[in-house]
Amino acid sequence: MAWSLCVLPMFARQLALLNKTGQVDFEINYVCRTYAEWIRNIIAQFFQSFFGGTLFLSYDRVIAGFMTRQIATTFMTTTARHLCTASSVTDANTKILLDMESAPLTVQSCTLAINNALTHLADTNLIMINQLIRDRLNTPVLPPEFLVEVFGSAPIGLGMRYFDVLFGWLGQMMQFRQGGEVEYSTGYVSINKFGSLQDYQAKEGFFESYFGVSKNNYYTYSTAVRECAAKTFDLSGFINMEGNMNDFQRFVGRLGVGHDSFNGDRAQPVATPPPPVHPAFETYRSTYLFTQNQVY
Amino acid sequence: MNSAIGNTAGASPNANQNLRPGISKSWVSLIQHLLVTSIQGDHDLHSDNIFTFGASLTEFILNRCAPIQCTPSRSLIYESFVHTDNDVLPLRSRVGARPEYFVRSINDSGAINNGCSTELPAVLGAHPLEDIMHLGSWLQLATILNQGSKVRNFRTLPTYNGRPPELVRGRTYPALGMPGSGIRGTVCLHPQNRLCALIMLTMPDEVAAAPRPPLVLREGMNLELQDLEGTIWYYAIVPVDKWWAVLQHFNVMVAPLVARRYAVYARGETVLVSAAHASAFPRSISFSDQFPVTEDASDDEGAMGDDADQDDNVQYLDSMGRYVAFLKKDESLLMDFEDAHEALVPVGGFLLVKTSALQAFGLGCNRDWVRVSLRYPDEGEIDNTTTENEYLHIYFAIKTRDRNNAGPMKIRVLHAKAEDFLHPDSAGGQQHMHRAATEVFAMPMAGVMHQQPLPPPGEENMEE
Numbered sequence: 001m002a003w004s005l006c007v008l009p010m011f012a013r014q015l016a017l018l019n020k021t022g023q024v025d026f027e028i029n030y031v032c033r034t035y036a037e038w039i040r041n042i043i044a045q046f047f048q049s050f051f052g053g054t055l056f057l058s059y060d061r062v063i064a065g066f067m068t069r070q071i072a073t074t075f076m077t078t079t080a081r082h083l084c085t086a087s088s089v090t091d092a093n094t095k096i097l098l099d100m101e102s103a104p105l106t107v108q109s110c111t112l113a114i115n116n117a118l119t120h121l122a123d124t125n126l127i128m129i130n131q132l133i134r135d136r137l138n139t140p141v142l143p144p145e146f147l148v149e150v151f152g153s154a155p156i157g158l159g160m161r162y163f164d165v166l167f168g169w170l171g172q173m174m175q176f177r178q179g180g181e182v183e184y185s186t187g188y189v190s191i192n193k194f195g196s197l198q199d200y201q202a203k204e205g206f207f208e209s210y211f212g213v214s215k216n217n218y219y220t221y222s223t224a225v226r227e228c229a230a231k232t233f234d235l236s237g238f239i240n241m242e243g244n245m246n247d248f249q250r251f252v253g254r255l256g257v258g259h260d261s262f263n264g265d266r267a268q269p270v271a272t273p274p275p276p277v278h279p280a281f282e283t284y285r286s287t288y289l290f291t292q293n294q295v296y
Numbered sequence: 297m298n299s300a301i302g303n304t305a306g307a308s309p310n311a312n313q314n315l316r317p318g319i320s321k322s323w324v325s326l327i328q329h330l331l332v333t334s335i336q337g338d339h340d341l342h343s344d345n346i347f348t349f350g351a352s353l354t355e356f357i358l359n360r361c362a363p364i365q366c367t368p369s370r371s372l373i374y375e376s377f378v379h380t381d382n383d384v385l386p387l388r389s390r391v392g393a394r395p396e397y398f399v400r401s402i403n404d405s406g407a408i409n410n411g412c413s414t415e416l417p418a419v420l421g422a423h424p425l426e427d428i429m430h431l432g433s434w435l436q437l438a439t440i441l442n443q444g445s446k447v448r449n450f451r452t453l454p455t456y457n458g459r460p461p462e463l464v465r466g467r468t469y470p471a472l473g474m475p476g477s478g479i480r481g482t483v484c485l486h487p488q489n490r491l492c493a494l495i496m497l498t499m500p501d502e503v504a505a506a507p508r509p510p511l512v513l514r515e516g517m518n519l520e521l522q523d524l525e526g527t528i529w530y531y532a533i534v535p536v537d538k539w540w541a542v543l544q545h546f547n548v549m550v551a552p553l554v555a556r557r558y559a560v561y562a563r564g565e566t567v568l569v570s571a572a573h574a575s576a577f578p579r580s581i582s583f584s585d586q587f588p589v590t591e592d593a594s595d596d597e598g599a600m601g602d603d604a605d606q607d608d609n610v611q612y613l614d615s616m617g618r619y620v621a622f623l624k625k626d627e628s629l630l631m632d633f634e635d636a637h638e639a640l641v642p643v644g645g646f647l648l649v650k651t652s653a654l655q656a657f658g659l660g661c662n663r664d665w666v667r668v669s670l671r672y673p674d675e676g677e678i679d680n681t682t683t684e685n686e687y688l689h690i691y692f693a694i695k696t697r698d699r700n701n702a703g704p705m706k707i708r709v710l711h712a713k714a715e716d717f718l719h720p721d722s723a724g725g726q727q728h729m730h731r732a733a734t735e736v737f738a739m740p741m742a743g744v745m746h747q748q749p750l751p752p753p754g755e756e757n758m759e760e
Contacts, residue, residue, distance in 0.1 A: 035362075035366065039358075078459075103458060111366050118354050127336060127345060134329075137329070183321070185323075190322065190323050235331075251327055291321070
């Protein structure tokens with residue numbers, strides 16, 4: 001009876017507000033509201049590329065939706081906690097009401113809601129494509145902190161953790177010359193047939209079993225590649241980094257990786273002139289991926 | 297023609313062959329690929345890593361721009377589908393290092409023009425959001441009681457203060473009793489895995505002697521305050537789930553906490569910069585007698601045991617409720633948290649800095665003082681200074697122009713020693729405020745001005 005009279009109306013009220021996300025705002029305390037709004041703006045400004053284009057159109061609704069879901073979750077956990085610890089149900093109900101009145105959402109819950117929203121919005125195509133590229137190139141997984149250091153101004157050198165891994169891998173990438181399976185040019189490497197029908201057919205079983213892509217659905221795969229082609233992950237406006245993090249020359253310069261080191265050209269008085277830049281790179285520098293078609 | 301897909305860059309199409317386009321090769325940017333891979337993490341090729349991708353991305357963003365108060369439990373829980381067992385399991389990842397404050401953009405026009413930050417401005421008195429992240433429920437309650445108008449100052453509410461504050465484990469928070477009670481103190485949830493909290497209180501003798509109903513902490517174990525020898529303080533080490541009950545027992549509420557370096561306090565004309573305590577806990581208190589470290593390998597909490605990062609134990613408030621603030625090297629003072637609350641300068645607030653302190657940056661003007669806006673250092677700038685307290689500087693935003701007054705105005709973030717500042721609200725500060733410059737100019741570089749001008753071309757020949 002006590003539950004029905006005290007807590008249930010409040011529960012119903014919160015649930016009724018779930019779909020009216022604008023009206024939930026005034027229930028959420030100022031701290032959570034300001035924090036959520038601020039992080040929402042940061043993400044929208046700097047991290048759009050990590051999300052699917054179509055999904056991101058409903059960005060605000062997704063954030064608000066996960067916030068309201070989190071209110072329901074917080075409500076349930078608050079109820080459970082007080083019912084477990086209070087001396088009577090009436091006492092528990094009173095405490096639940098008091099807690100929910102002042103804070104239907106906690107800061108920790110806000111972070112979880114944002115986490116859930118970002119997970120929901122994450123570009124699955126990007127994840128899929130990146131996994132496939134990683135499989136081809138055998139890319140090392142480095143902590144983002146280390147990469148940010150490399151992009152930034154902190155001294156980089158031998159003895160640093162992960163330095164050898166990155167140095168070795170990058171050197172290997174830069175050794176790939178024209179005509180091979182993998183080809184290097186000005187910060188990009190090419191992967192033959194990647195995104196082609198032939199490539200899709202080789203991976204069809206994998207797509208079907210692991211990513212839920214239905215059989216004979218080359219369109220899904222080619223769309224994923226096409227979407228990734230236009231992406232740029234430029235965090236230089238977000239993280240304080242000297243120069244542009246998309247500048248590959250600076251990147252390899254800081255690491256000390258260069259053509260000469262790998263071909264034994266140092267002994268030669270005149271270094272081989274670098275190959276001319278492919279016209280495609282003039283336009284698409286710093287995009288994540290692009291594909292080149294050729295007539296069979 | 298170059299387009300993302302379907303272009304014909306490379307070999308030219310041969311009209312005699314089949315014109316059906318196909319993909320020959322895709323080009324991948326190594327930098328971008330490395331970045332995405334690092335956020336994606338080391339996982340098998342499977343769609344369940346969307347969860348970990350989302351969690352890593354959230355952590356990456358928070359790691360760069362938000363303080364630990366946003367994740368007070370120091371961990372993030374997310375669900376993941378474990379495909380080997382076909383089960384949905386909650387996963388917990390520990391959060392990494394965080395900045396001490398919310399990162400704000402340099403070009404905060406409100407701060408630079410009006411002295412009132414438009415981006416995450418002061419919320420409660422001069423306290424910005426990061427100081428009161430744990431007080432959301434109290435703020436809401438106070439706002440309701442204030443009939444919806446903004447709460448201007450912190451005060452405890454008699455008997456009820458809303459949902460328990462969200463404290464960051466291992467951080468000492470100030471606590472304040474009801475107005476007029478004379479009770480003040482601190483509370484700290486143990487940084488390591490001892491599942492206890494240290495509560496320290498001081499109060500007038502008559503308040504301490506007042507009869508109170510017993511508070512049961514555990515079966516057969518009531519709350520008893522211990523005397524801290526040689527001081528006016530009492531302390532209690534209580535189970536972690538009882539800390540809020542103990543504070544309520546004394547009608548005590550957790551107050552705002554300035555848990556950051558580079559915060560600025562103004563005392564009269566003097567300006568001081570906040571720092572961290574070298575050691576903040578009384579050595580005579582031992583936690584290990586009653587609360588040994590929990591060793592449960594099956595629980596992720598176990599991983600946060602005694603090997604907790606050193607950063608977790610940095611304290612900005614000592615256990616007796618005092619901040620440490622520096623005026624200059626080797627000259628600091630301890631400030632009670634109530635005084636600090638009054639003395640705090642809001643982020644974005646105006647300060648006056650000596651023009652001579654800007655010479656090192658190649659900037660100057662024809663006035664003695666320049667009006668600047670208080671800021672925090674950006675991520676890259678902290679690397680240039682040391683974390684040692686005596687070298688702490690005050691960071692500020694300042695309007696700068698080129699030497700010849702050409703080009704657009706730029707806002708730069710610079711730093712200077714605390715002793716070079718004056719608080720504009722003080723008597724001395726007001727004298728200088730109306731004569732202070734609001735922007736500075738790039739000074740000519742040393743040697744350039746006095747360089748002998750080269751003779752015009754062909755002059756020697758003319759002499760001949």
